[in-house]
Amino acid sequence: MKKSTLLIVAGILLITLLLYGCTRKEHGQEMKPVAEQESAMTEYAEEVELKEREKRVSESDEEYSGNKVNGVREIKIEARQFAFEPVTIVVKKGERVRLIAKSLDVTHGLGIEAYNIDQKLPPGQEKFIEFTAVKSGKFHFHCSVYCGTGHGKMHGTLIVKE
């Protein structure tokens, strides 16, 4: 009798927390507003400005992480006890991605299950992880080397936008 009561309590608690988890808003990547200076310009100058801005954005794509170098999106990522920096990486579907990862203290690792990636990161060494972002969505990445008490919370999100 006691056994079943406890199991029911545990079940209810789990379901409540589950529902709470489901309804929680995922905090996505906030887009940085492009700061624009308002100034008196001639129509012509305004047009040139606009074209230049379009060009600039298509090259650096502010909504995405890192920079495009020779057609490959390069993103630097640092690992330390117990966090990744940045914690969210945003790339575009279909593009070639090169993560330049480095650990600042002990051995960590970068594991992205959805992309079958597991790169070990010995301290101080830059490691390159290349892949093509073929699947769109939000993917979890986790530290793939046991690095201490906070290893369980050492994770981040890879967002592949359509």
Added chain:
Amino acid sequence: MNIVEKIWKTNIKNQLILVLSIFAAVGMFQLGIRNSLPQLVISVTTAIGLDSLIIYKKLKKPFFSTSALISGLIIALALPPGIAWHIPLSAASIAIFSKHTIHIRGRHNFNPANFGLLLSMFIFGTYLAWWGATNTWLVLLLGTLITYRFKRIHLVLSFFITQSILLGTYFVLKGEPFLNSILMINLFFIFVMLIEPKTSPIHRKGRIIYGVLTGAFSSVLIATIPTLDPSVVALALSNLLVPVINSKVKE
């Protein structure tokens, strides 16, 4: 009798299930349902289904295996979030099969969840994320409570002290702070897996030796092969020595 008192006085296994469910819920909240729920469901149902079936065949009576539920939860909480479905399925199956097949001196020798995780590390090359411990303080608090209830504080302490001293000394020799060794202790592992009663020595003194040995194995592994998960390997090694400890230490 209020609810806290009721939970405190109930069966230990159910308390452990409650604690693991809380860890799971907190982890799910942190990582998102999509990354955590599938492996929990797969691991738990595989473990319970298989264990209950095997026991049913032996006893010819319907049986619900709560220890399989515990193994299933531990496996899911250690494997990386969002892992492919076949790995929790295999790890849980290995855990249950090992429990029913690997016997020396009448007991099963390997902690089932630990053995399942260990083999899946070697077969699939998977790493362990230990996301049951997304909240360190919660694990420390509930872990201490459950260890107290299991009357295994001495076992956890013997591991804790051994690893702190050995690894701390190693760190000092390398020019790092001594206290970094405490930061390397896997709390989820020591409070949930190390204390497992059936695969640890029968007598108190034996359990202290077992804790010391596991702490020593773990320290050596951390110092020599940092990319290998130290806890599961260390525990499997100590599990192998339990029959020897039981035959030598009788108090």
